[in-house]
Amino acid sequence: MTLAFYAPMKPPDHPVPSGDRSMARALIHALETAGHTVTLASTLRSRDGDGNAARQREVMAKAHATLPALISRGRAEGWRAWVTYHNYYKAPDLIGASVAQALGIPYLLIEATRAAKRLNGPWAQYASAAEAACDLADVIFYLTTRDEEALRKDAPPAQRLLHLSPFLNCETLPPETFAADAPILSVGMMRRGDKLSSYHIIAETLALLPQNTWQLEIAGDGPALEEIMALMAPFGDSVKFLGKLSRSDLNAAYARAALMFWPGVNEAFGFVYLEAQAAGLPVVAQNRPGVREVLSPGPYPSVEAGPAALADELSRLLGDPETRRSKGRAARAYVADNHLLPAAVATLRRGLASVGVH
Numbered sequence: 001m002t003l004a005f006y007a008p009m010k011p012p013d014h015p016v017p018s019g020d021r022s023m024a025r026a027l028i029h030a031l032e033t034a035g036h037t038v039t040l041a042s043t044l045r046s047r048d049g050d051g052n053a054a055r056q057r058e059v060m061a062k063a064h065a066t067l068p069a070l071i072s073r074g075r076a077e078g079w080r081a082w083v084t085y086h087n088y089y090k091a092p093d094l095i096g097a098s099v100a101q102a103l104g105i106p107y108l109l110i111e112a113t114r115a116a117k118r119l120n121g122p123w124a125q126y127a128s129a130a131e132a133a134c135d136l137a138d139v140i141f142y143l144t145t146r147d148e149e150a151l152r153k154d155a156p157p158a159q160r161l162l163h164l165s166p167f168l169n170c171e172t173l174p175p176e177t178f179a180a181d182a183p184i185l186s187v188g189m190m191r192r193g194d195k196l197s198s199y200h201i202i203a204e205t206l207a208l209l210p211q212n213t214w215q216l217e218i219a220g221d222g223p224a225l226e227e228i229m230a231l232m233a234p235f236g237d238s239v240k241f242l243g244k245l246s247r248s249d250l251n252a253a254y255a256r257a258a259l260m261f262w263p264g265v266n267e268a269f270g271f272v273y274l275e276a277q278a279a280g281l282p283v284v285a286q287n288r289p290g291v292r293e294v295l296s297p298g299p300y301p302s303v304e305a306g307p308a309a310l311a312d313e314l315s316r317l318l319g320d321p322e323t324r325r326s327k328g329r330a331a332r333a334y335v336a337d338n339h340l341l342p343a344a345v346a347t348l349r350r351g352l353a354s355v356g357v358h
Helices: 019-033 053-077 096-103 124-136 145-153 194-206 225-238 247-256 271-278 306-318 321-338 341-353
Strands: 002-006 037-040 079-085 107-110 139-142 160-163 184-187 216-219 239-243 259-261
Touching: 002 019, 002 096, 019 037, 019 079, 019 271, 019 341, 053 079, 053 096, 053 124, 079 096, 096 107, 096 124, 107 124, 139 145, 139 341, 145 160, 160 341, 184 247, 184 271, 194 225, 194 306, 216 225, 216 247, 225 239, 247 271, 259 271, 259 306, 271 321, 306 321
Parallel strands: 002 037, 002 079, 079 107, 107 139, 139 160, 184 216, 184 259, 216 239
Antiparallel strands: none
């Protein structure tokens, strides 16, 4: 079976790494592991992060112009289903449903969200398009319970909703490591908005820790680098910037760290949490929707408790290596049971089979 795959937020061959790109690549691998041939149908990026109505109209027109060629290609290549990853009001799927309808094939969405409050305002055109895509999908795989609630509320009667847990693109865990005297690790893109908010919380938290009791390594790069370096400047040599890391270098950073610290402001779920836990790192994060669904079960500081609660948790774990080891092993077991490739393959197979794609 040949499946057309599309990621309007960021195509899987984009040069800039991110959790979204990692998830798109993992999904392609999972679909291939399930026995299908996967072709990248389009690299058109629909994302508008600024709420620019003119930009939205321009991209919508461009998307419409690609439809005839895509339909012809789909017929020639024998596409049996269209699969879109991450349809939402800032990056709607503007092409998949039309192509699927023209070809008479199932249309499936993975991590699609509904946001009725965006149907008015600067993203109104895009929000309407994202809603229309959700309306037309035969199957929607949701990643979080928050997404499920909105999807189920407005789902057409025949639509199938299936829970697909976020997953790592591997069948086994990396080797277990443990370092008694090791740095804190933070991993996050350096852009303004929610990511920058997490860095602000990190800086506020570190300011509450006794000096000379911790070291922090930060992996990531982006347009907000200078602002983040200014945030961390008061801590001097206690903070080390690693920059943009290759996969092997990032794995090495996980392996030498004591724990992962990332507050998770408005994360859909946070791919780095899965990577860190798979490496055996306990995680210090706030108890936020989406984030909590990929964290090993246990208490996490509330958002309302602020940086003080995060600082207490960091101090507790840094001062107790055995608790760190125990929590790290529990995190590895949790990822192994719930968030690796085999579980995802089984769910995707079930969803595809429900619309006659075997």
